[in-house]
Amino acid sequence: MITTATALLQVDRLTKRFGGLVALDRVDLTIWPREIFSLIGPNGAGKTTLFNVVAGIHPSDGGKVLFRDADITWRKAHDITALGIARTFQNIRLVPTMNVLENVMLGTYSRTKSNLADIFFALPRDRAERRQARERAEELLATFGMADRRAFMPTKLPYGDQRRVEIARALASEPALLLLDEPSAGMNPREMSELLDLLLQIRETGKTIFIIEHNMRLVMNISDRVAVLNFGTKIAEGKPAEIQTHPRVIEAYLGSKRN
Amino acid sequence: MLIFAQQVINGLMAGSAYSLLGLGFTLIFGILNVINIAHPEVFMVGAFLGWMLVTYANANLLVAIVGATIGASIVGVLIERIAIRPVRSALVLSPFISTAGVSIFLQQGAARVFSPEPQPYPPSMATVFHDVGGLQFSTMQVISLAVGAALMIGLKLFVDRTWLGRAIRATAMDRETASLMGVNVNTVVALTLVIASALAAVAGVLVSVAYNSTWAFMGITYGLKGMAVMVVGGVGSLEGAMAAGLILGVAEALTVGYISSSYRDGIAFIILTFILLLRPSGLFGQRERQR
């Protein structure tokens, strides 16, 4: 079969329920390689839930998730990371007792092949892999302009830097698809514009970025396409300019008028 | 039948002390969401304050109770300030550890000051027994029951019918919103500690007089039972703590009367466990709904 373009991620009629609440109701999404795709929607719309189902944290209650045409709906979270999907969290989750470099190195471990014996006896394979992990992490920190802060403990860094470390750690697992859950939360305007540049730079390296974000300036500036969820249903999808004037989106965000 | 009536009377008397302690636990838990492990030590401190007033100042029972109440209330409020408030926003278990520390400190302190042996009251406080139609009861038992009942009814009326009582309930339900109504939450916390400590101190004096024994470690068994009473009554429920305390007291006394005193605690706790199996959130407990 000849295909001109293969979707990187396909979410097909995905449904998720929590008790009686339908958090996701037959949501369809298609994300193409090297795209920056944003998912927006009022609070409680189901955005993070969708991330969690895609990343294998919540099981699906209906519908499928395909990654590079392979069904990953029922794969475990660590398998999905190994397949090439990495994520960051809404609230930063760095290991507070490890320095920046060690935190980023953690991200590489889904790519290592050492077994317990290699590690326990510090056999050549483990040592080689550690060295590679370190090199990879240092390289990433250098691209992120943070090489000088590698020995800092993450809690000592400004908020924007902590976010960048988290993104670097996600990239360390060499994913094809990066899931970012509200990367700009709590950032000041300068950190925000740095983040914008960083995301564009990451895309240049061939990655695809799938992002949940509240900050509309960021969303509308960097996204190739935007999808809008409201009460678990996709109500719109399109280019940023289309989304900004879409009547259902305006109603979801601003409320409906009295008749 | 006579044994039954006799043991019920004995049980109600002991049970009213459990109820008073259980009420304190439940009041404090309601307001602070903390189990104050040091609360039984307030009961012990109250008992010693009463004992000292009688022994060294020749005070009568009323003066002893009033003095013990005042002193124990101060101790109760201090425990909250020193061992609960500073660690409340930390781990959920932190106040558990810090109040346990206060508890050990007070027990050992009392054992050092008053010796680890139980202290008897002077002969002037000796209990007089009456015999009415074969039923034996002492003046102290009558006083204990009357005072216990009066305190429980008074507490219930205070909490249900007065502005401050409503403020306590509102704070227990939703601290933040209560403060938006103009309730000074810190005052309410202090008031709650004073009430809980006063109830414990009264119970402490009555128990130590009735059994003619004031002891540094008397808080341990009574405290455990007070906590059980809080849980079995339904956490946060005043009626529940009152009922559960009396049930526990009567169950113990009947075990002593019909079976053997060595099975007293065992059988009493089996009954309490059975109640919890039937009503997991306690006698008067409502299952908390998640918000």
Next chain:
Amino acid sequence: MVRSATDGADIVLRVTGLEVRYGVIPAVKGVSFAVPRGRLHVIVGANGAGKTTTLKAITGLIRASGGTVELGGRPIHRLPAHEIARAGIAMVPEGRRVFAKMSVYENLLMGSFAQRGDPRLKQRMEAVLERFPRLRERTSQLAGTLSGGEQQMLAIARGLMAEPKLLLLDEPSLGLAPMLLEEVFAIIKRINDDGVTVLMVEQNSQQGLQVANWAYVMELGQIVVQDEARRLLDSDEVRRAYLGG
């Protein structure tokens, strides 16, 4: 000429340069506004814009890291929440927050806790129940057993029991069915028509803008636009604050 909300008016609430942080994260960045006596002002904006945080700072539930809040000329930003309530600000919190295990009657009494002992409370209770006949039918019912709409009415009624100088409403539309929404906003409008000064925070901007005199649009912790509420209905400025562009 620049239009203003406060020309020559008697100011009830004045907020100047308010700043609030959660840890290192700034949530409100230098917000200033004023509410004159007898008016109904609304703050609209998307989720996370800092609206609720602003109200919490005014009521003393959160300590501001900068700026001042004055009630009738008196600085209140250093006072604890209960003293701010006693100074004359009543808050109807987000999510209603009625005292679930108290009766409707006791909830109303709690609203006037700061004036306990005032002999006029009876008349006040009567006047409030007059305004909310549905609550009168349920005075002895536990508040937790009321429907969502009734709880919202109770929360507003409880606020009125303080006879406040300023009534704050945090997201009154939250979780209400469209039918009730209309009713709740109509009640808020009527309360204001009867002379109560109101400041409301509302994510449902269309509803909020229809009842208010004056509106502030918040975005990322700042007021980006303010104008007469009617002029902001259907405006691009509001749409941009929610959706960017």
